[in-house]
Amino acid sequence: MFNYLIKRLFHMIFVLWGVSTAAFFLSNVVPTDPAAAALGGNARQEQIEAFREKYGLNKPIYVQYKIYMSHLLKGDLGNSLRTKRSIIKDIKQVFPATVELTLSALLVSLLLGLPLGVIAAINQDKLIDLIVRTIALIAGAVPIYWLALILINYFHAELGWVPGPGRLDAFIFPPPRVTGFMTIDSLLAKDFEAFWDALRHLILPGLVLGSFSTALVTRMTRSAMLEVLKQDYVRTAHSKGLSKNRVIYKHALRNAALPILTVSGNVLGSLLAGAVLTETIFSWQGLGSYATTGVTSLDVPAVMGVTLVAGIVYSIINLLVDLSYALFDPRISYQ
Amino acid sequence: MRKTIVLLFLALFIFPLGLAQSSRNSTLVIGVDLGDLITLDPGVCYEFSCSTIGDNIYETLVRFEGTNLSEIKPGLADSWEFVPSATGTNLVFHLRDAKFASGNPVTANDVAYSLDRVIGFAGPSSFLISDVLGIDIGDTEALDDKTVVIHLPSKTNPSIALNVLTFVTGAVVDSEIVKSHEVDNDWGTTWLGQNSAGSGPYTLARYDAGSQVFLQDNPNASRSGSLKRVILRDMKESSAQQAALKSGEIDVAYDFTPEAFIAAESNPEFKALRTDTFGMQYLGMNSGPGAPFEDNRVRQAVRMAINQDEIINDLLSSLGFKMQTIIPRGLLGADTNSYYEYNPEKAKALLKEAGAEGMEVEFLTSTGSCNGGIPCTDLAAKIQNDLANVGITANIRQMVAGEMYTIYRAQDAQLILAGWSPDYPDPDGNVTPLADYDAKSLAWRNVWDDETAKNLAKSGASESDVDTRLAIYNELTEYEALNGPFAILYQPIKAIVVRANVDGFVRNAQGSVDYTAISKK
Numbered sequence: 101m102f103n104y105l106i107k108r109l110f111h112m113i114f115v116l117w118g119v120s121t122a123a124f125f126l127s128n129v130v131p132t133d134p135a136a137a138a139l140g141g142n143a144r145q146e147q148i149e150a151f152r153e154k155y156g157l158n159k160p161i162y163v164q165y166k167i168y169m170s171h172l173l174k175g176d177l178g179n180s181l182r183t184k185r186s187i188i189k190d191i192k193q194v195f196p197a198t199v200e201l202t203l204s205a206l207l208v209s210l211l212l213g214l215p216l217g218v219i220a221a222i223n224q225d226k227l228i229d230l231i232v233r234t235i236a237l238i239a240g241a242v243p244i245y246w247l248a249l250i251l252i253n254y255f256h257a258e259l260g261w262v263p264g265p266g267r268l269d270a271f272i273f274p275p276p277r278v279t280g281f282m283t284i285d286s287l288l289a290k291d292f293e294a295f296w297d298a299l300r301h302l303i304l305p306g307l308v309l310g311s312f313s314t315a316l317v318t319r320m321t322r323s324a325m326l327e328v329l330k331q332d333y334v335r336t337a338h339s340k341g342l343s344k345n346r347v348i349y350k351h352a353l354r355n356a357a358l359p360i361l362t363v364s365g366n367v368l369g370s371l372l373a374g375a376v377l378t379e380t381i382f383s384w385q386g387l388g389s390y391a392t393t394g395v396t397s398l399d400v401p402a403v404m405g406v407t408l409v410a411g412i413v414y415s416i417i418n419l420l421v422d423l424s425y426a427l428f429d430p431r432i433s434y435q
Numbered sequence: 436m437r438k439t440i441v442l443l444f445l446a447l448f449i450f451p452l453g454l455a456q457s458s459r460n461s462t463l464v465i466g467v468d469l470g471d472l473i474t475l476d477p478g479v480c481y482e483f484s485c486s487t488i489g490d491n492i493y494e495t496l497v498r499f500e501g502t503n504l505s506e507i508k509p510g511l512a513d514s515w516e517f518v519p520s521a522t523g524t525n526l527v528f529h530l531r532d533a534k535f536a537s538g539n540p541v542t543a544n545d546v547a548y549s550l551d552r553v554i555g556f557a558g559p560s561s562f563l564i565s566d567v568l569g570i571d572i573g574d575t576e577a578l579d580d581k582t583v584v585i586h587l588p589s590k591t592n593p594s595i596a597l598n599v600l601t602f603v604t605g606a607v608v609d610s611e612i613v614k615s616h617e618v619d620n621d622w623g624t625t626w627l628g629q630n631s632a633g634s635g636p637y638t639l640a641r642y643d644a645g646s647q648v649f650l651q652d653n654p655n656a657s658r659s660g661s662l663k664r665v666i667l668r669d670m671k672e673s674s675a676q677q678a679a680l681k682s683g684e685i686d687v688a689y690d691f692t693p694e695a696f697i698a699a700e701s702n703p704e705f706k707a708l709r710t711d712t713f714g715m716q717y718l719g720m721n722s723g724p725g726a727p728f729e730d731n732r733v734r735q736a737v738r739m740a741i742n743q744d745e746i747i748n749d750l751l752s753s754l755g756f757k758m759q760t761i762i763p764r765g766l767l768g769a770d771t772n773s774y775y776e777y778n779p780e781k782a783k784a785l786l787k788e789a790g791a792e793g794m795e796v797e798f799l800t801s802t803g804s805c806n807g808g809i810p811c812t813d814l815a816a817k818i819q820n821d822l823a824n825v826g827i828t829a830n831i832r833q834m835v836a837g838e839m840y841t842i843y844r845a846q847d848a849q850l851i852l853a854g855w856s857p858d859y860p861d862p863d864g865n866v867t868p869l870a871d872y873d874a875k876s877l878a879w880r881n882v883w884d885d886e887t888a889k890n891l892a893k894s895g896a897s898e899s900d901v902d903t904r905l906a907i908y909n910e911l912t913e914y915e916a917l918n919g920p921f922a923i924l925y926q927p928i929k930a931i932v933v934r935a936n937v938d939g940f941v942r943n944a945q946g947s948v949d950y951t952a953i954s955k956k
Contacts, residue, residue, distance in 0.1 A: 149843070150557065183473055183644065184628075193644065257678035264684050267646070267677045270464040270666045274643065292834045383670050385646040393470060393645070396802075397835040 108422075114416045119411035120404070124168055127400045129163055155181060168404075177405040182397050187405035188392060196280025197267065198386030201309060202371040202376070204302040208310030209294040209317045209367065214360070216314075217321020218348060221329060232318065237393070240315030247307045248381040255304065263301045265383040270296050305382040309375050320363045324356035331355070358425060365421030369414040460955050461663040462788050463937070466676040466685035469648070474628035475639060477606035478549070479558040481858075483946050486603045490647060490665065490947045493606035493633035495861050496528050496546065496583075497597055500710065501952075502943045503905040504765060504860040505883070507597055511541055511607055511634070512583075515597075523589040528580045528598060534655040535609040536631070543577030548610035550575040550585070552622040560604045561856060568603045578883035592897055599860040602945075608632045622683040636951045637665060645669060650950070653671050653751055655928075660951030673808075680705065680932060686955065687933045687940060692808055696930040703935065709754070710929045711944040712865075713740035713763045716806040718818065718922040721849050723882030727796045732789040733920055736782040738775050738922045741818060750814060755925040760912035761869045763926050765944045767901070768862040768908030774916040782825040791827075798829035799837040799843070800852040807927030814924075815852050843880050860945055862908055863896045880921035888915055 152158040152372040156167060171178055220232035256264040267282045268274055274282070275289035283302075286294035329352055330333065337347045376388035387406060394402035471482035477489040498510035512528035519525075523537045532692055533541040551572045553564045564570060569570035569591040576584050599605065608623075616626035631639035636658055640651035650665040668685060670676045676688040677695055681704070691699060691707075700707040720728035720737060728734050738759075760770040786792050800815040812833060819829045829850060842848050855877065857864025868876030870882040871892040891911040898904040915921070933940050936956040942948045 139545070184625075214859055249672075252675060252678045255682075257681040260682055264679045264682060265670055265672075266668060270668055270684065273649075274641070374854060381672050383646070383668065383675065385643070385669070389645065396835055396837075398835065410740075423518060 108419050112419070115415055117409065120126055120172060120408050123404045123407035124165055133377055157387070177400040177408070180399055182399040182402065187402055190395070190402065191323065191387065191409055192342060193280070194386050194390045198372060198375065198379070198388060200281045200342060201302070201305055201375060201386060202368065204306035204407060205313060205371055206308050206364065206368055207215050207308035209313035210364065213314045213317025214321055216318045219352065220322040220326055220327035222348060236315040236318040237310045244308055244312065244377045245381060247311060248378060251304050251308060262303050263297070265381065267298060267301050267384060268294060269297050271329045293352065294318055305378050305384060309378045313371070316363050316367060317360065320360050321324045321356065324359045325352060326358045328352045361421055361424060365417050369417040461661065463662050463665045463687065463950065463953055463955065464685045464710070465665070465667045465687040465689065466670040466679050467667055467689035468671045469667060472755065474625040475631065475642060476624050476781065477603045477648050478553040478956050479624060479628070480558070480603045481559040487946055488650070489603035489606060491637045491650060491665070491837040491950050492631045492635045492639060493603065493608065494533070494635050495603070495605045495607065498601050498942065499756050499860070501941055504944055505767065507601065509795060517593045520586065522586065523591060524587045524593045526585040526587055526593060528583050529926065530583065531650060533634050534659055536653045536655055537609055539609050539611055541607060542580045543546070543583035545610045546583040546607050547575040547577050549607045550605065553604055554620045556624050563599050563602065563604050567599050590897070592899060594899055595861050595863055595896065599859045603857050636660065658951055661954040662950055665950050680934065683934065686937050687931065689807065689931055691930055691932050693754050693930065696754065696932060697752050699932045706935055706937065708931045708933065708940065708942070710931055710942040711765055712856065712927055712929045713765060713860065713944045714806045714854060715763055715926045716854050716924045717760060719848065719851040719853055719877065719881045719882055720920045720922070720925065721846070722920040723846065726795060726921065727880060728847065730789045730791065732785045733791045734920065735775065735917065736825060737822065737827070738843060739778045739785070740782040740827070741821045741922060741924070743779045743924060745775065747818060748813065750809050750817060751925065753925065754928045754930050755807050756928070758923050758926045759916045760923065761865050761915055762862045762908060762912055763865065766860060766862045768905055768912065770909065770912040775915060776827065779825050786826060793826055795828040795830065796849045798831045798832050798850045798852070799839050799848050800831060801839045803836065805852065806854040807925065808930065811852060817854065820876060846880055846882050847882070866892045866895055866908065866911065870911060878920065883920040884938065885918065888919070889899045898914055
């Protein structure tokens with residue numbers, strides 16, 4: 101296991117080097133001037149020149165790359181051209197918000213997707229199977245921005261059942277920041293009003309962000325369960341007189357877990373990399389919003405920083421998913 | 436167990452655990468796109484969000500009141516005089532009694548430090564003090580605790596200087612507090628970007644970058660209102676603002692679309708406010724040697740080919756004024772005359788005369804919204820259509836604003852759709868950039884080097900007599916409407932919607948809102 105881990109970490113380093121290099125050169129291929137973008141349309145030429153000089157934007161590209169990589173090796177992603185702050189600091193500020201939102205979306209997709217997939221599988225080709233597959237199709241096909249606006253307009257504006265955009269009600273003072281998770285920080289501060297409100301604010305964006313992944317999890321669960329339910333050991337379990345639920349959840353679902361785990365891992369990785377549309381519509385200041393603002397304001401260092409973080413997140417999640425296979429399937433070992 | 440989970444889940448919907456009503460009545464929540472907010476240091480402020488917030492945290496030497504932007508009123512200075520000097524003019528201000536939020540008294544040394552630091556850290560708005568006022572560090576001098584003098588050079592028009600000093604860049608900061616937070620000679624700008632040290636009616640209670648700004652009333656301020664807290668929430672989507680306003684989550688929405696605004700006008704739950712702006716949307720035409728619009732007949736043809744009324748009535752839903760001149764309504768010298776009419780046939784004749792029939796140009800436009808809240812793509816498409824009707828093929832090339840301005844600054848844009856608003860409420864804020872090639876601003880970007888326009892612009896900038904200045908600008912605006920490199924499209928109205936229980940929300944053409952004048956029923 102240890103050797104396997106070392107091997108994977110080496111792979112990760114190469115992957116991240118590739119990602120950072122690609123991000124650097126692609127960002128610099130854009131035919132525009134980050135200095136002009138940072139200072140705005142009305143800035144004077146001398147201000148732009150001074151800005152370029154200050155941030156090394158007037159140096160040759162290979163020199164800028166060398167400076168970038170040498171800082172990267174020291175763990176320094178540079179400063180944002182827009183906020184002027186350290187990018188690592190900016191990302192630390194926004195990343196917990198994305199994690200909080202992503203975990204709620206994952207929870208939605210598992211809480212809805214797993215049971216729906218199981219129900220569809222055990223009732224294969226019946227009406228309920230058709231209904232579930234249609235729901236999955238719609239959930240996967242409907243555009244996120246449309247769903248977000250419809251849900252906000254109907255459930256928030258018209259019915260008033262759930263809060264709208266933002267992480268907390270405007271009238272509730274945010275708790276002191278410890279982890280960056282609004283729910284955890286409010287519990288740590290024993291501010292139960294803020295905790296409850298933060299939880300409520302996760303409902304709509306969690307549902308929206310979780311819609312596509314719910315569809316994926318539902319279909320993967322159905323497909324995996326159908327394979328497993330045909331197996332001899334399932335028939336044996338039934339014939340031994342075990343209850344239907346025990347057969348399905350303890351025997352069948354556990355054996356169907358590997359592909360579901362893979363899909364969940366991929367989903368988590370893509371969500372963590374930045375739920376751009378959801379965060380923008382729900383005014384959720386996470387990594388997705390930060391990346392969007394970086395792109396539209398041509399904040400090249402910030403965009404490169406986010407790309408690198410996304411690469412790290414994907415790599416770590418892939419590794420964790422692979423390692424967890426051994427938990428679910430004792431036949432797998434990493435020697 | 437399952438029942439408990441279900442009940443808990445349902446409770447999330449039912450029990451919002453709301454705050455006491457009295458707290459809500461003394462708190463104003465504004466939904467606005469805070470995407471341009473990167474700092475709250477008033478000396479660095481160059482964007483609308485920072486200026487609007489800064490106007491309520493800080494005070495300037497002089498100010499405007501309400502929507503009257505032609506009469507300068509006392510701010511921290513209760514009187515001032517112009518005293519001629521050997522090198523120009525001395526602006527002498529006499530300060531009234533005032534305290535910062537910290538309890539420190541406002542002194543002339545604070546004024547001197549505040550202006551010196553703006554020059555010192557050379558931020559995006561520093562040119563207003565260093566170039567427009569023409570002063571350097573040390574030119575603002577404290578004669579005693581209550582008297583401060585600014586030594587203006589002879590090139591600076593003292594009237595323009597006073598106008599500039601109403602802008603938040605000239606805000607007075609608590610020098611003792613800011614100096615104690617200086618790091619690496621940064622003039623305290625890192626700290627002040629996320630904190631406050633002003634004497635205005637509000638202090639910065641909390642700033643969650645990119646999320647929201649909390650303002651709390653300042654007990655040491657000389658003026659106050661009924662609002663104890665003002666919260667500005669970042670909401671980029673107009674639909675999200677509309678939903679939040681409807682539900683009561685916010686009290687003010689800044690970014691309704693024109694169609695939604697028209698609908699809000701007939702909704703008794705809301706008050707739909709049409710507020711003035713000094714902004715304008717225009718077409719820039721590259722008039723340099725060999726450029727497509729070098730010949731003024733071609734430029735005039737473009738101006739006559741565009742149906743401004745359709746743009747304003749249809750795209751803007753009447754949320755704009757037809758303008759053809761470079762000084763916006765509300766400023767000295769504003770000219771609302773129409774110097775040319777929409778006449779595609781005449782436009783075609785002009786193009787034929789100039790030998791430019793069937794010309795093709797690259798038409799730059801940005802993503803996002805243009806002035807007035809309409810998508811730039813829609814406006815560009817309308818203009819493209821109007822130009823096509825007279826035989827000009829305008830090939831739209833859409834890009835992010837940063838990229839577009841890079842091309843524009845390099846004088847490489849053939850035809851460009853852009854917006855402009857003056858940095859300070861003085862006609863020179865538009866005239867010099869749009870008429871004086873030597874200023875290296877908009878006239879320069881469109882390669883329009885015209886001696887008549889340059890001379891009139893320079894004369895107007897240095898003229899102190901109001902009537903003479905007005906006459907100069909009348910001549911210039913007419914001349915530029917018929918000869919300049921611009922086709923001014925419209926001056927937008929800023930549409931803001933507030934809930935019906937909000938009174939006193941007044942936004943002036945500069946974008947300033949005095950939160951102390953607002954109350955909630």
